[in-house]
Amino acid sequence: IVEMACIENLNDDCLLKIVEYLNLEEQLQLWKSSEPASRMRSVISYSWQREAEHSLDQETFKDNYEVLDEFLQCIRCTVAELTLRYLAMDQLERWKGHTFPNVRQLTYLGDESSEIDGDADIGILVDCFPQLEAIGLSGNTSGNHISRWRNIRRLDLQLCWYLSTQCFEDIC
Structure with missing residues (x-):
């Protein structure tokens, strides 16, 4: 059985590419669905700062x-x-x-x-x-x-x- 990879298991560069593909509204939805101190929120924050x-x-x-x-x-x-x-x-x-x-x-x-x-x-x-x-x-x-x-x-x-x-x- 092939197990689907969890998005959070991807490295930060891959996560950043995915987040940058999303528009701001989609990024905000992802932000709200992520844990407060998670890597995902850190990557989203970083993408906002890069813009x-x-x-x-x-x-x-x-x-x-x-x-x-x-x-x-x-x-x-x-x-x-x-x-x-x-x-x-x-x-x-x-x-x-x-x-x-x-x-x-x-x-x-x-x-x-x-x-x-x-x-x-x-x-x-x-x-x-x-x-x-x-x-x-x-x-x-x-x-x-x-x-x-x-x-x-x-x-x-x-x-x-x-x-x-x-x-x-x-x-x-």
């Missing part, structure tokens, strides 16, 4: 804040480019306390249907991504906090509907 670019939306970590915290902790020093789509404010609140010193490019599509208090979402982003050089924003922002980014070279605000003139004065 310089990530794209997340409202559904990616829906109701999985513990996994979101683990993910953010894994990528915080290695991610350089990030796209965030329609995150609810309670999801963005989880980003507080995480700083991403190497993120240089951010695309943020604000959740226009949410009742975000003023520009609270942009305030969180400024604190999380202090070294940004390029940002594309969309949503209901009035532009508060944008001037706090000191290294911006490319600023795309064409999909922001409520920008104030004060925003432009502060930026310039």
Whole structure:
């Protein structure tokens, strides 16, 4: 009788190849089904760290804040480019306390249907991504906090509907 090999018996290089073949949602499912201190989680974390670019939306970590915290902790020093789509404010609140010193490019599509208090979402982003050089924003922002980014070279605000003139004065 031929016995099927358990995936966890594969060496780390093979596991990494398999994990890298999966998309982020599939990797998250594998993460949740693995033991907390397992080799599998270690390999998944390593694959997240190797990726310089990530794209997340409202559904990616829906109701999985513990996994979101683990993910953010894994990528915080290695991610350089990030796209965030329609995150609810309670999801963005989880980003507080995480700083991403190497993120240089951010695309943020604000959740226009949410009742975000003023520009609270942009305030969180400024604190999380202090070294940004390029940002594309969309949503209901009035532009508060944008001037706090000191290294911006490319600023795309064409999909922001409520920008104030004060925003432009502060930026310039």
